[in-house]
């Protein structure tokens with residue numbers, strides 16, 4: 001069984017005490033069947049750290065570069081230009097995390113919107129999907145993404161989805177709209193919590209072909225590990241719960257969500273090419 005954690009912060013100091021701690025978490029993830037982990041930046045310096053981490057783990061980790069809505073108020077044009085350059089890095093799979101958060105409201109709303117729009121331009125120019133953080137902000141984010149989707153023709157030029165709605169927290173109707181706009185929906189490990197009835201409804205109503213899985217580690221551990229640090233290995237808990245909700249096998253959930261995630265993250269183009277090169281080298 002293969003799994004992908006499409007959203008973590010495993011490079012971050014909040015996650016790991018030190019390098020050995022992070023490496024051990026990657027080994028536990030591998031043992032749980034996780035073949036690929038995305039680690040996302042939340043501002044310029046953090047995105048640079050995410051890329052450095054992905055470079056140290058070329059067989060297991062890809063990075064995302066972006067300014068989180070919480071950090072929007074501190075992002076200068078110089079930072080956003082630097083992030084666009086970073087987004088072209090081969091180890092960067094996604095522009096993210098980007099979006100709007102009107103729940104915690106740590107940056108003014110107009111700043112959040114400005115930085116989101118600027119990064120949609122980045123994603124278009126570098127031709128990479130986006131990872132969207134939208135919390136209590138779907139009324140604001142959805143029309144912006146709808147206009148962008150229209151501009152992009154509903155897909156990236158290479159046919160990949162436009163992005164992922166990370167830690168999806170709206171209802172099944174919203175999920176259907178985002179899917180129609182060319183996005184996939186990410187199911188977080190909190191789907192295992194007894195109170196996650198809305199998310200369970202989203203999982204029930206959204207075809208598996210449009211779902212990916214994530215931990216957002218270190219945040220939001222699944223029910224079985226509640227109160228502890230979340231980590232990429234626990235993405236298996238989300239897979240098991242999705243299987244239960246959809247009354248299908250965990251193997252089918254793993255296979256399909258992994259295929260979706262690899263497409264989203266461009267795994268076929270970026271990483272298998274290394275394996276192919278190695279194979280060709282061995283043959284020659």
Ligand SMILES: [Zn+2]
Nearest residue numbers: 007040097216
């Ligand atoms: Zn996150």
